[in-house]
Amino acid sequence: MTLVLAFLAQYAIIYPMKSDPINDLLDDHSFRSYGRKRSVCIKQLICVSCGADVPSPGKWNKDIDEREYNISGLCGDCQDAIFSREED
Numbered sequence: 001m002t003l004v005l006a007f008l009a010q011y012a013i014i015y016p017m018k019s020d021p022i023n024d025l026l027d028d029h030s031f032r033s034y035g036r037k038r039s040v041c042i043k044q045l046i047c048v049s050c051g052a053d054v055p056s057p058g059k060w061n062k063d064i065d066e067r068e069y070n071i072s073g074l075c076g077d078c079q080d081a082i083f084s085r086e087e088d
């Protein structure tokens, strides 16, 4: 992830659903990467990468997965695949 995208991700933590130029950039990036807009996926509770349904806000098994979803729009399985996290 470039430094610019890292900054945008931090911004998205604070303003996950705001309609503004930063989120437009994040939507553009996710659309070019996955063919889906991040903000639309978050509203529809689906994964930006695989399109799977994700839990409602506050219903995730892991808080960290929910926080990451609000940044990247990735479901837990796609987060695991991309970040190669070890199991707890």
Ligand SMILES: [Zn+2]
Pocket (backbone or CB within 6 Å): 047, 048, 049, 050, 051, 052, 074, 075, 076, 077, 078, 079
């Ligand atoms: Zn996914």
